[in-house]
Amino acid sequence: MNVNFSGKNVTLTDALRAKAQKKIEKLERFTGPMVSAHVSLQVERRVHHAELMIHCSHDRIYKAKGMAEDMYMAINEAADSIEQQAKKDKGRRLSGRNRNVEASTSQEGAADEEEEPPKRRKEAGPGRRSDLFLPKPMSVEDAMLQLRELGAPLVVFRDAKSSRLQVLFKDDGGELCLVEAPGKP
Numbered sequence: 693m694n695v696n697f698s699g700k701n702v703t704l705t706d707a708l709r710a711k712a713q714k715k716i717e718k719l720e721r722f723t724g725p726m727v728s729a730h731v732s733l734q735v736e737r738r739v740h741h742a743e744l745m746i747h748c749s750h751d752r753i754y755k756a757k758g759m760a761e762d763m764y765m766a767i768n769e770a771a772d773s774i775e776q777q778a779k780k781d782k783g784r785r786l787s788g789r790n791r792n793v794e795a796s797t798s799q800e801g802a803a804d805e806e807e808e809p810p811k812r813r814k815e816a817g818p819g820r821r822s823d824l825f826l827p828k829p830m831s832v833e834d835a836m837l838q839l840r841e842l843g844a845p846l847v848v849f850r851d852a853k854s855s856r857l858q859v860l861f862k863d864d865g866g867e868l869c870l871v872e873a874p875g876k877p
Contacts, residue, residue: 693726700734702763708733711764715771716746722778725749733763742766744774754778835860836868 695713697704712731720726723746732743740763746754754777758769829852830838839847839860846861857873 694728696728696730698730698732700732702733702735702740704733708763708767712742712744712767715767716744719746719771719774719778722775722782723748723752723754731767733766735763740766742770744770746774752781829855832858832860832870839868 693716695716697709697712702708712733716726716729716731725748727747727749729747730745732741732745734741738761740760742758742763744754744756744758744767748754754774756770756773756777758766758771758773760766760769829850831852835847835849835858838849839862846859848857848859850856851858851872854872859871859873861869861871863869
């Protein structure tokens with residue numbers, strides 16, 4: 693791995709270089725394989741600044757700044773910040789991966805078992821419409837009334853006769869359309 697050092701108003705000693713190199717090597721546990729790193733150290737009005745920029749594989753770049761009364765503490769602060777960024781990034785990537793795995797396993801399980809209606813949320817967050825799915829079975833006529841009353845773009849309901857999931861919506865022309873989900877009669 694290539695590590696570049698630059699300094700302003702500070703003498704880059706071997707001890708500072710070794711400290712920064714050691715911290716960067718420890719960060720590799722969290723960031724993954726590193727391609728290159730740049731360490732910028734400077735002193736302004738008795739405040740020590742350390743800036744780390746790390747280029748990792750898969751085009752990931754982590755940047756952090758640390759300020760302290762001591763240059764070693766500033767390096768530690770910047771390294772801790774990069775560690776937090778890397779942990780957060782890894783968590784985001786893994787949570788997305790788990791979501792895809794859960795979705796595929798739930799689809800496989802749904803084919804084997806009877807489908808139960810999803811539970812209605814008690815609270816709708818901003819931008820959510822909890823009233824679009826009506827869990828109790830109803831007729832198509834009742835769903836048409838609900839669609840008009842709610843003023844919603846669509847209504848999802850379970851048919852009272854066939855107990856199949858159905859969607860009622862208005863198309864661009866204003867005509868009512870009914871979509872019935874395939875399933876066991």
